[in-house]
Amino acid sequence: MRILLFTGKGGVGKTTAAAATALRCADEGHRTLVVSTDPAHSLADAYGLALGDQPAALTGSLWGQQLDARARMEDSWSEIRDWLLEVFAWAGVQGIEAEELAVVPGLDEVFALADLADHAESGRWDVIVVDCAPTAETLRLLSLPDVAAWYMARLFPVSRRLNRMVAPVLGRVTALPVAGDEVFGATNRVYERLQTVRGLLGDPDAASIRLVVNPERMVIAEARRTATYLALFGYGVDAVIANRLLPEAITDPWFDRWKAAHAEHLAAIHEGFAPVPVFTVELAPEEPVGLEGLRRFAAELYGDGRAADVHHRGHPMRVETVDGVHSLVLSLPFGERGELDLGRRDDELMVRVGPYRRAVVLPDSLRVRTVVGARLRDGELVVDFT
Ligand SMILES: Nc1ncnc2c1ncn2[C@@H]1O[C@H](COP(=O)(O)OP(=O)(O)O)[C@@H](O)[C@H]1O
Numbered sequence: 001m002r003i004l005l006f007t008g009k010g011g012v013g014k015t016t017a018a019a020a021t022a023l024r025c026a027d028e029g030h031r032t033l034v035v036s037t038d039p040a041h042s043l044a045d046a047y048g049l050a051l052g053d054q055p056a057a058l059t060g061s062l063w064g065q066q067l068d069a070r071a072r073m074e075d076s077w078s079e080i081r082d083w084l085l086e087v088f089a090w091a092g093v094q095g096i097e098a099e100e101l102a103v104v105p106g107l108d109e110v111f112a113l114a115d116l117a118d119h120a121e122s123g124r125w126d127v128i129v130v131d132c133a134p135t136a137e138t139l140r141l142l143s144l145p146d147v148a149a150w151y152m153a154r155l156f157p158v159s160r161r162l163n164r165m166v167a168p169v170l171g172r173v174t175a176l177p178v179a180g181d182e183v184f185g186a187t188n189r190v191y192e193r194l195q196t197v198r199g200l201l202g203d204p205d206a207a208s209i210r211l212v213v214n215p216e217r218m219v220i221a222e223a224r225r226t227a228t229y230l231a232l233f234g235y236g237v238d239a240v241i242a243n244r245l246l247p248e249a250i251t252d253p254w255f256d257r258w259k260a261a262h263a264e265h266l267a268a269i270h271e272g273f274a275p276v277p278v279f280t281v282e283l284a285p286e287e288p289v290g291l292e293g294l295r296r297f298a299a300e301l302y303g304d305g306r307a308a309d310v311h312h313r314g315h316p317m318r319v320e321t322v323d324g325v326h327s328l329v330l331s332l333p334f335g336e337r338g339e340l341d342l343g344r345r346d347d348e349l350m351v352r353v354g355p356y357r358r359a360v361v362l363p364d365s366l367r368v369r370t371v372v373g374a375r376l377r378d379g380e381l382v383v384d385f386t
């Protein structure tokens with residue numbers, strides 16, 4: 001089973017690339033599901049076919065679904081939401097306001113991920129293609145399981161124990177609503193599905209991220225940052241798709257400077273992302289929509305290659321030993337010193353890159369050792385231990 005996620009800046013061609021890839025996988029004989037987690041939901045427009053909240057057949061082996069994460073949230077989260085509403089009511093916040101407060105930002109994305117876990121475990125699909133929201137939301141989505149794990153490990157056992165002891169007392173004295181077994185159960189179910197999906201997405205044989213870019217300075221700059229953050233969380237990028245290159249066939253001198261700029265940016269993409277392969281697609285004479293348009297897009301994108309293959313396998317994390325110094329090596333392409341922060345907490349290394357933070361659980365061999373230094377080396381973060 002393979003999961004392919006497509007992300008990149010808004011408008012670069014994520015939906016087109018995801019739709020074309022899914023169709024290609026289905027044409028190659030894989031039972032394929034294409035899912036959109038982007039609330040913009042343009043997947044149906046790309047195919048020119050209707051898509052709903054449940055998987056629907058598009059061709060013989062291709063199925064499509066536009067996830068309505070919000071509706072899904074209502075199903076599983078109702079116990080917890082009710083409890084939150086009670087807490088808010090207790091705090092003096094009532095009515096519609098409380099309803100709004102209960103919709104914690106990012107919560108709907110949790111359910112998009114949980115749905116993905118269900119699809120992956122169903123055994124129904126050989127390939128699941130995900131048309132993701134633009135980069136920032138996708139990164140938040142992909143960092144969620146780690147964030148949730150952190151909270152669960154630290155807060156839940158404590159509050160659970162506290163609840164057991166103080167609930168009878170508290171219940172009478174202050175009437176503060178205490179999370180009951182249903183809430184704990186519901187939280188735990190969601191949490192477990194998040195960990196399942198984290199395991200899947202962090203396994204380079206199961207999941208690959210494909211970064212879609214255009215040959216433009218700002219798009220590339222964002223893609224580089226995205227690559228750094230994805231590496232921080234240990235997600236593997238197996239290909240970069242450079243979309244909308246000006247075709248060779250254009251000879252009008254008016255486009256000369258555009259063509260020169262594209263060539264320059266394309267070279268920078270190749271150099272910067274190597275050894276990750278860069279696949280190219282030219283600007284088409286019309287929007288690549290409908291099954292035939294998407295098949296042409298896929299043919300240009302993958303040539304004779306197979307769409308679902310793992311096109312590149314990186315090494316997100318490893319331990320090196322040189323002259324008695326043990327080092328933890330984390331892949332961090334385009335990482336920059338100024339935006340990097342490191343800290344040690346028990347058996348975890350806290351790594352912050354820009355706005356993202358990850359608690360990296362240290363391997364056994366390093367747990368008892370002390371950090372003596374850290375440096376960036378060729379797109380890798382090297383942390384030395386004595
Ligand atoms: N290679 C291409 N040539 C011409 N038009 C393209 C190409 N790739 C994408 N498009 C068009 O560009 C627009 C944006 O693409 P889309 O896949 O929706 O981007 P995103 O999902 O990243 O926002 C769509 O109208 C799409 O048909």
Ligand SMILES: [Mg+2]
Binds near residue numbers: 015042
């Ligand atoms: Mg899109």
